[in-house]
Amino acid sequence: MTRLQIMELPEGSRDERAPFVLVVDQCPDRWESRAGSGDQLTSHRWREAAQKIGAVDVIVTAETVEIPANELLPVGAFELVGDQAARAANAEDERMREITDALGFDRLQNWDEIVSAIRTQRQVTADGEHMFGEPGYLDPQRCARCGLGRDSWMRQRDTRTCSTVRADAESGHEFRPIGAHDELACLRCRMPRIEWAARRDTPQCDVVRQGGE
Known part of the structure; x- marks a missing residue:
């Protein structure tokens, strides 16, 4: 039985969409054509159809052409994909629960506080555990934990982490x-x-x- 398929070609830098070829396979031998071979009237009609749908060319053959991108998923594949997605969602939900529990927040109510805490922790990690600009501290340009100056840290004059500075101070x-x-x-x-x-x-x-x- 004659089939119509689309075979995409590599996309060029100037292409607005991926170019493709119209593939007509499992045709009777007398219809078989490509680039003008076979029955001229049939070939012309297939080319006209290809042009109307925007194909760059058409291939008409009696052979069976298998295009991997057009293969259908086997029966049960959708259920398998759905199960995998559900397991991934449950795992992500469990990780989020662990994070919010560790932060001491209610994930159903305190999303702004959770986001703020995560951002603060990321900044602290980037600053080598130092707490620069801590509200209420005597000097916002110094770490509230160890007293290291932000200027020395930012200019890499002193690259010690906060815990190292405190250990040295002991x-x-x-x-x-x-x-x-x-x-x-x-x-x-x-x-x-x-x-x-x-x-x-x-x-x-x-x-x-x-x-x-």
């Missing part, structure tokens, strides 16, 4: 970019941080100053 050292190369060194004892971190005993600032005296 040793009594106050490491800051010093010198022409912005090397981190303690403002109190002048010990370079790289030297301090390389030592196994990681001496306190007071110990270093006493040893220098």
Whole structure:
């Protein structure tokens, strides 16, 4: 039985839509034609039909032409796709529930707060855990947790994360970019941080100053 199919061709940069060829397969041998071969009247009519629908050419053949893009899904495929979509939606819903539970929000009511919290967390992560511009803090240009200046962080003079700065502070050292190369060194004892971190005993600032005296 004669079939009509569409076979799309590669789309060019100037094409407003993908070009295609009209394929007429399983035709009687006397109808078989392409580029003017076969019955001239039949060929002309197929070409006229192809032009009316915007095809760039027409192929008429007695053979069976299988075009993968035109293959129908087998019976039950739609149900399978539907089940997969449902499982994906349930998994996404479960992940969203875990996120909102972790944030302590009601996902049915507090969407603005949820979005704000996620954006804040993304910014904190991008800022190396630092809390710059925290409302109510003495200096909005310094981290509310460790006191690191935003200018040093933004210019990559001091790329330590907030937790690293706080850990360093527990040793009594106050490491800051010093010198022409912005090397981190303690403002109190002048010990370079790289030297301090390389030592196994990681001496306190007071110990270093006493040893220098």
